[in-house]
Amino acid sequence: MTERWILWFVIAVLLVAVVVMSMLFVRRLRVMDRTAAVRTRERDQHFAELTEQHSREREHTVEEHRRQLAALEEEHQGAVQRADAFRLAASPPIKEDLVSRALILDSCRSLGLHGVLATNVQFLAAGGHPDKPFVAQLDHVLLTDSFAMIIENKYWKQLVFDGRLPSTVSPAFGPILDEKPLEKSFAVQVCTGRRRDQNRPSSNSDEDELLVRTHTNDSSPRSQVRRHAVQLKDRLVADDIRRPWFWTCVLYSHPRVELHVEPQPPVPEGKATRVLSGAAALRSHL
Structure with missing residues (x-):
C-alpha cells in the first residue's frame, strides 16, 4: 500500500513538473515572440527611415541637377547672345x-x-x-x-x-x-x-x-x-x-x-x- 502511494506521489510530482515546465516554455515563447515583434517593428521603422532619407536625398539630387542644368542653359544662352553681339559688331x-x-x-x-x-x-x-x-x-x-x-x-x-x-x-x-x-x-x-x-x-x-x-x-x-x-x-x-x-x-x-x-x-x-x-x-x- 505504501509503495502504491509513493508511486502516485512520484507521478503527481512529475505531472506538476511537466505542467510547470510547459508554462515556463510557453512564457518563454511569448517573450521571444514579443522580442521578435519589437525587433521587427524596429527593423521596419529603420527601413522606413532609410527609405524616407533616400527619397529626400534623391529629390535633393534631382533638384540640384535641375538647378545646375538651368544655370548651364542660362550660361549657354548668355554666351550665344554675347557671340551674336560680337558678330553684329564685327562688321565695320x-x-x-x-x-x-x-x-x-x-x-x-x-x-x-x-x-x-x-x-x-x-x-x-x-x-x-x-x-x-x-x-x-x-x-x-x-x-x-x-x-x-x-x-x-x-x-x-x-x-x-x-x-x-x-x-x-x-x-x-x-x-x-x-x-x-x-x-x-x-x-x-x-x-x-x-x-x-x-x-x-x-x-x-x-x-x-x-x-x-x-x-x-x-x-x-x-x-x-x-x-x-x-x-x-x-x-x-x-x-x-x-x-x-x-x-x-x-x-x-x-x-x-x-x-x-x-x-x-x-x-x-x-x-x-x-x-x-x-x-x-x-x-x-x-
Whole structure:
C-alpha cells in the first residue's frame, strides 16, 4: 500500500513538473515572440527611415541637377547672345580700317616709334546687363613705350567741318547749312554723292547731288572717341588691369578730304582730343 502511494506521489510530482515546465516554455515563447515583434517593428521603422532619407536625398539630387542644368542653359544662352553681339559688331568697313592702319603704321615707322597697333578692337563694355551685353568697338589703339592713344578713324571725303562753323570758312555755306543745331561738339560733311530715288526709273535714279551729313553731340567723332576711352578704361578697371593714360585722336584718313577745324593750341598731355587729317598732321601729333 505504501509503495502504491509513493508511486502516485512520484507521478503527481512529475505531472506538476511537466505542467510547470510547459508554462515556463510557453512564457518563454511569448517573450521571444514579443522580442521578435519589437525587433521587427524596429527593423521596419529603420527601413522606413532609410527609405524616407533616400527619397529626400534623391529629390535633393534631382533638384540640384535641375538647378545646375538651368544655370548651364542660362550660361549657354548668355554666351550665344554675347557671340551674336560680337558678330553684329564685327562688321565695320574693313577697307577704311586698313587705309587708316597703313597711314598710322607708316607715320610710326617714319618717326622711329616702336609699339603695337591694335585695329578694330572689340570688347564687352563693363557694367552692361548680362542679358543685353554691349560690345564696344575701337578703330585703333596705339601702344608705345611713352604713350597710349585711341584713334577714331573717319573715312570721309571732300569737305569736313569738325568743331568749326562752315560760315566762318565761307559765307557761301550759309544758304545750304543750318548752323543753329550745331553745338560745341559737332562734325559736318559736305560732299557729292548718289542718293537712290525710288520714284524714278532705275536707269535715271542714281544721280550725283550735294549731300550734307551732320553729326552732333554724342554722334560727333570727338564724343565717340572720348566715350571709347572711358569704356576701355572701365573695362581694364573691371578686369583689375593697370590702365595707362589714353590720348584721344580723330583721324580723317580719306586722301580727298578737306578738313576745317578750329585752331588747336598746345595743351597738357591727354587733356584734349586732336582732330587730324593726312600723314603730315599725324606725324606732327605723334
